Amino acid sequence: MYNVDAYLKSLTSNAVKLSKKVQDGIAENTRDFRFENQAHFLDTNDDKMREIRKNLDSRYEKEKLDGLKRLIAMISKGRDVSEFFPDVVKNVASNSLEVRKLVYIYILRYAEQEQDLALLSVNTFQKDLSDKNQLIRAMALRVMSGIRVPVISPIVMLGIKKCVTDLSPYVRKIAAHAIPKCYQLDPAQKDALLDIITTMLGDNSTFTIGSVLMAFNQVCPDRLDLIHPQYRKLCRMLVDMDEWGQITALDLLLRYSRTQFLNPIGKSTATTAARSKKEKSVAKSFYSDDDSDISHRSDESSDTSSDEDNNAVDLDLSFLLKCALPLLQSRNSQVVLSVAKLYMHLAPAEDSYKIGRPLVRLLRTHREIQYVVLNNIVAIASQRPYVFDQFYQHFFVRSTDPVFIRNLKLDILTLIATESNITFILRELQEYVKSSNKDLVTQAIQAIGRCASNIPEMAESCLGGLLNLSYSKSNSVVAESVVAIRRLLQQRPGDSVVMITQLTKALDEITEPLARANIFWLVGQYCSQLPTVAPDVLRKAAKSFCSESESSKLQVLTLGGKLVAQEGTLSRTINLLFQYVLNMARYDLDYNVRDRARFLRALVYGSQNGAAAATEQDVDDQESRPEEQRAVEGGLTEDVGGFEYSEKELNLSEHVKAILLSEKEAPVQENPSHGREQYKVGSMSLVLNRVVAGYEPLPDWPTTQPDPSVRRLAATMEAPGYMNDRTGFGSDSAYAQSRQGQGNSNMNSSGGMGSSRYDGQTGAYRGAETLDKFLESSEEESTDSDEDSSSESESESEESSAVEGSSDGDEEEEGSDEDEEEGDDDDEEEASSSEEEAILPTTVKRANGRK
Secondary structure (H helix, E strand, C coil), rough: CCHHHHHHHHHHHHHHHHHHHHHHHHHHHHHCCCCCCCHHHHHCCCCHHHHHHHHHCCCCCHHHHHHHHHHHHHHHCCCCHHHHHHHHHHHCCCCCHHHHHHHHHHHHHCCCCHHHHHCCCHHHHHHHHCCCCCCHHHHHHCCCCCCCCHHHHHHHHHHHHHHCCCCHHHHHHHHHHHHHHHHHHHHHHHHHHHHHHHHHCCCCCHHHHHHHHHHHHHHHCHHHHHHHHHHHHHHHHHHCCCHHHHHHHHHHHHHHHHHHHCCCCCCCCCCCHHHHHHHHHHCCCCCCCCCCCHHCCCCCHHCCCHHHHHHCCCCHHHHHHHHHHHHHHHCHHHHHHHHHHHHHHCCCHHHHHHHHHHHHHHCCHHHHHHHHHHHHHHHHHHHHHEEEEEEEEHHCCCCCCCCCHHHHHHHHHHCCCCCCCCHHHHHHHHHHHHCCCHHHHHHCCCCCHHHHCCCHHHHHHHHHHHHHCCCCCCHHHHHHHHHHHHHEEEEEEHHHHHHHHHHHHHHCCCCCCHHHHHHHHHHHCCCCCCCCHHHHHHHHHHHHHCCCCCHHHHHHHHHHHHHHHHHHHHHHHHHHHHHHHHHHCCCCCCCCHHHHHHHHHHHHHHHCCCCCCCCCHHHHHHHHHHHHHHHHHHHHHHHCCEEEEEHHCCCHHHHHHHHHHCCCCCCCCCCCCCCHHHHCEEEECCCCCCCCCCCCCCCCCCCCCHHHHHHCCCCCCCHHHHHHHHCCCCCHHHHHHHHHHHHHHHHHHHHCCCCCEEECCCCCCCCCHHHHHHHHHHHHHHHHHHHHHHHHHHHHHHHHHHHHCCCCHHHHHHHHHHHHHHHHHHHHHHHHHCCCCCCCCHHHHHHHHHH
């Protein structure tokens, strides 16, 4: 019984100890999952700072990790912790991946300040380039290239060369990122880096090629000749690249196409023809299953005409446009803008319909993205408005739209207005006029005026609507309405009489200075058509001259001068009214009004010293002039410039009618966003409407067709085995090693990479689409190997026979002639297949070659 009690007590004590141990272990492990608050790392008191060096020298990885986290937190707060550099460098070879990451971050921050100590860690980075883990290899190269010490540039170059041939696409991607860093560190390495870029451009991994193109743009952006053999491959890889790689590739292919192809826009259908096609089409809903361009292909005739136009475009250029078309469905707005830029600057007019729907789809995102997209739509619509005319409803202003988006939408509505949608657009703009927001009302009235200017058929109805708005109680509405009416009347002089008469009737009720000034200008400009209305308007204006605004006074003076010039000095009433207005203006407080009165007095009446039209004030003005000026009026003299002139030449009163009543050219109503179309689509210069630093305009189209055969030289080229991986992040697996061994065996057996290598991830053979094709290819390879062995034996026998019998010269010449004929036949076959090679995939061309 005693033994049982002792056993139970020992068992209980052991269980308590075990549970406590488990709890401690759980509490310790929860730190790895970061369940506790991380704010204590930002504590910068002296006690905590003294513990950092102790933690860095500890033999436990968790304590080292805590010390490094505290250092990184201090760096984030801007505190200088370079004194811990020797303690941190000692942990560069730690077994913990988390510790290494933080050490690398710290070294990158303070390597320039502590160059001597940073060089001590370079040997460790070189060793890490051969590590089994691809993450460690990549981080080692990243940190080594990020240490901005010019002494280690040769070492960085060796590391890049080593990682370029790495089996992991991720490591090769980091090597591509290290190329611009090495170039900035030592520009003398450009030639060697250029060779590396040329090699990496042959990489078939979509995970790597985007970084390679970025390095190309930063090191040698003008060497477009390196893109020749890789052009078609880049076009095919566009869909599988990451988003930022797609943006870089599209920009590079755009620059390449502008220098290697002729302008296809001039060869395509004109804008009017494209619009006529569209009018025949059947309207589709926005979320229809068809593509955006299907609605514009209504009948067979349009299909055949579009095919004829596409035949005028280079095959390689059309191949690029076809490969970039699926990217319009990308979730990244910049990718969609890049494709729109490609179609805007490269595609024919009829193909630009395809970018309308994707760009409108981007308007459902955040307002910052909306602003950028709307600016690009304005630039596109100013050149090709038919791209968005069917989507006019998506540009209607919402109550939640901010001012900068609202104004852009109104600009787009005026640009895309056509005969088919102008009725709906004007109806929507009339609703905006009823808004309580004065700025929106002003912008809407201006938009109505621009729509009427762009579409003359709707000008009459727009004038009627604007005339009704001129009776509004809002001064801003009245002012903008009268200004819009004045602009339209200058374009339509035939409607001026009735419209101006209606405006003069409302002159007593209109109090807005801008509106009254525009009415006075209209009456004066068309006074010849208003023989009874114009003098009465001058009479009313003379009564209220003192209470008018500055702009109205100036226009009243001009109105009086025009009436005197029209009627002459015979109309005593008009002359008296004008003299009254001139006398009132002479004592006006505003100097602009006084100067205008003096100018018009001298222009209309000239130097009539004794004429009846001259008043006593005119005589006083003449007597008050200096003697030199009276000498000038008396006869010939010289001015300051040395030119001679006479009184007859200065008397402009004879030409006053031609000066004041000349036909004024109708003003051109420019869009507020005018000028954006001169910049590239998707650029910051287009958004800001000015040239920003780093902006490079597109190159001009070539005048002569460059040699298209340069893109066909590498139609059957194969990249090295380590660059044929089209998989994603990693390749450190058994199948990658087996692929490497199999590639080496293929190289040893046939002298090149096999055309049907087994892909362990997809479970298929590259170069063979089905099992039957793979078996046929394997049989052909075996026969090829037999033929190679037989050809080798035949070549040996031929060499021995050539040594023994050197006198058979005639037979050898006949054989050479036959060989030349066979060579000519081969050249003809290659020339006939060149058109086929332009669009066929690589696998099909290999099969044709084996056949």
